Amino acid sequence: MKNLDYIIVGQGIAGSILAYKLMKANKKVLIFNDETLPTSSSVAGGIFNPITGKNLDKTWLADTIFPFQREFYTSLEKEFKSNFFHETNLFRPFANEQQRKHFLRLTDEYDLGNYLRIVQPNPSLFSAINNELGGLYTTSAGWVDVSLMLSNFKVFFQTNENYQAEKLDFSELKISESHISYKNIQAKRIIFCEGYYSTQNPYFNWIPFNPAKGETLIAKVEGYSINEIINQGFWIIRLSEGKCRFGSTYIWDRLDWEPTESSLELISSKISKFLTLPYQITSQEAGIRPTTKDRRPFMGNHPTHHNVYIFNGLGTKGVSLAPYFAEEMLGFLETNKVLIPEANIERFYSLYSL
Ligand SMILES: Cc1cc2nc3c(=O)[nH]c(=O)nc-3n(C[C@H](O)[C@H](O)[C@H](O)COP(=O)(O)OP(=O)(O)OC[C@H]3O[C@@H](n4cnc5c(N)ncnc54)[C@H](O)[C@@H]3O)c2cc1C
Structure with missing residues (x-):
């Protein structure tokens, strides 16, 4: 019989970061990971962005989680001797005059000065990106090469x-x-970090996920040398010389892991509105995000089995939420730290019936 402190189920962003933190706290951990399953982490753009959407919404807890994730990923890179954390910042070229005015008004109204600035048209981008009206420049943004980080883990x-x-x-x-x-194996506790697959977990299938399928494209773009993420609702990340990722779609009604013709067409048409260089799509990937109805993580323990836990619901922001909330989960597990109510699954205990 093998004796452990923790069994972790799943080696996506959630399971990897939590298992790593438990190991660093000298806990005996074993991760079970089904490598035959498609996952959300393997297709993620990996973008972290403190200000998102048409209304320039500030990411929940941005002032806390962004410095935290920076510290975490940079020290992880050092330990793994690998380069997967890219602080490139993000440029949103204005699509039209109406949008420019809308964003100017919002930046006047909100105090987002730490993260955002309006920029004039940048002629050095003209050969690849339409930005005749200028745009918004977001700092503290970038992307994590999630596949590379997970293979290091x-x-x-x-x-x-x-x-x-x-x-x-x-x-x-x-x-x-x-x-x-x-x-x-005998363990003191088990923690489920199965992403979307938790919807089929007999212990946690009562929790209200609102999963969203998404697709991205990998493209060959000769001569594309822009390091910043370019985002006009749909985005381009430069992965390496001549290779980019384009993304991404949101689909709530057909939850499967298959790439579709309609997403290929939608992403290509949106990207072509601002990318002026020719490109060739080389592959297409689909995943299902473990998004939740209230857009907050799912953490904590099962209502009746007190040694059964979940760490999930990272939704569209796994990269920025996981380091901070894995640390919170560690505190909850090992030092009885109280979880913040917005993330604690206690908020749904009334939905559970034996
Ligand atoms: C198209 C797309 C784009 C995205 N872009 C971004 C982005 O730019 N930035 C960002 O932060 N997030 C992004 N996301 C979201 C991000 O992918 C998720 O937040 C994150 O990957 C969730 O990680 P996870 O570990 O919870 O789940 P997953 O990555 O799905 O991992 C779950 C793991 O559990 C394993 N598993 C499940 N059941 C079992 C079992 N019974 N036994 C053993 N193993 C099991 C699976 O094999 C898998 O390895 C994107 C997602 C998609 C689909």
Whole structure:
């Protein structure tokens, strides 16, 4: 019998960062990850952006979570000797005069000076990006190469014998007051970090997810050398020399993992409005975001099984939420720190019936 402190289910952004923090706190952890499943993390643009949307909404807790994630990812890069955290900032070229006026009014009304500034047309971008009306420049933004970071995590977990490429089979899981048993393993606690797949988890299928399918395209764009993320509702990230990712769509009514012709057409047509260079699509990817009805994470323990936990619901912002909330979860698990009510699944206990 193998004795552990924690079983973690899932090695996406959520499971990886939480498992890593538990290991650093000297806990014995084993991650089960079903490598045959498609995941949200593997197709994510990885963008972090403190000011989003048509109304220039400030990301929830931005002033706290952005400095926190910066510290976390930069020190992780050092430890893994890898480069996956890209602080490139983000440029939103105005699409038309009406939009320009709308954004000028909003920037006057809100105090977003730390993060946003209006910029004049930038002639050095003209060869690739239409920006004749200027645009908005967002600082503290950038992107994480999520696939690269997760493959670094996997090597780290494997080296420390914390990783098992296996689907957790619920029929083999036995939960008692004192411990969790799974095959030849006994653990004090289990934490589910399964992203969208939690909707099929018998312990947590009562929680109100509002999953959103999304698709991105990988494109060859000869001569594209802009490091900033360009965003006009749809975005371009330069991944490497001549290679970009375009994204992304939001679909709530057909939740499968298949790329579609309609998303290909929609993303291409939106990108072509501001990208002036020719491009060639080389691949298309689809994922399902673990988004929630109230747009807040799902963290905490099961209403009746007190050694069964969830860390999920990172929605559209897994990259910026995961480092901070994994730290909160660690405090909750190990030092009885109180979780903030907006993220604690206690808010849905009334939906649970035995
Ligand atoms: C098109 C698209 C674009 C996105 N862009 C961004 C972006 O720009 N910025 C951003 O911050 N976020 C973005 N996201 C959201 C981001 O992907 C998610 O917030 C994040 O990846 C969720 O991570 P997760 O670990 O909760 O879930 P997942 O990445 O889905 O991981 C779940 C893991 O659990 C495993 N698993 C499930 N069931 C079992 C089982 N029974 N046994 C073993 N393993 C199991 C799966 O194999 C998987 O590895 C995007 C998402 C999509 C789809």
